[in-house]
Amino acid sequence: MAFSFLGRLGPAVWPRLTASQPVHVQQVFDATWIESVFLPLAEQKAAGQTVALVDGLDFHRRSHKDAVARAYQERQRTRVYESLDLRSDGWFIAVTLQLTAMIRSPVVCSAYESHAGDRNLGPHDDEWLGLITQVRGAKRWLVWPDTTGAPEEIVTRAGDVLILPQGMKHEVNTPGSPGYSVHLVFAITDEPM
Secondary structure: OHHHHHHHHHHHHHHHOOOOOOEEEOOOOOHHHHHHOOOOOHHHOOOOOOEEEEEOOEEEEEOOHHHHHHHHHHOOEOEEEOOHHHHOOOHHHHHHHHHHHHHOOOEEEEEEEEEOOOEOOOOEOOOOEEEEEEEEEEEEEEEEOOOOOOOEEEEEEOOOEEEEOOOOEEEEEOOOOOOEEEEEEEEEOOOOO
């Protein structure tokens, strides 16, 4: 699985990783294939896997699956399965390790799961270069390549990859159709190895 993922990802993104603008590469992965890959979400999450329920810039962390489900029902929020590469088992561990070795910078993998209408972070920027893979559903991104200009809208669908430069302001939500989204973020940090 990891070999197939990297084999498809590499040629599509390596030449574009240093871009100063967001890069949306459509259909890097076959949608049917990427939607079928196993991810430890919801009932399948690992026992030690923390899940942050995003409420604006507040993260409410839970680890027990019943506590996550209860907190989500009380207030629908994006769920972030933090550091999958350290807290869960699966193919994404090998992908994260290989990306770290190839890029020579630490990489962390997290999964974001949401439904239409879920609360999210709002406009923000991140301290890492985001290599984002849309695994299920669709995600609407408003990205501000120029901080003084209007945002650019990008919609990622299952199989798409978005490269989001470090520090670029963006806001994300899940569109009403199909109404569900899962995307992986391989966060490439600029910390020394």
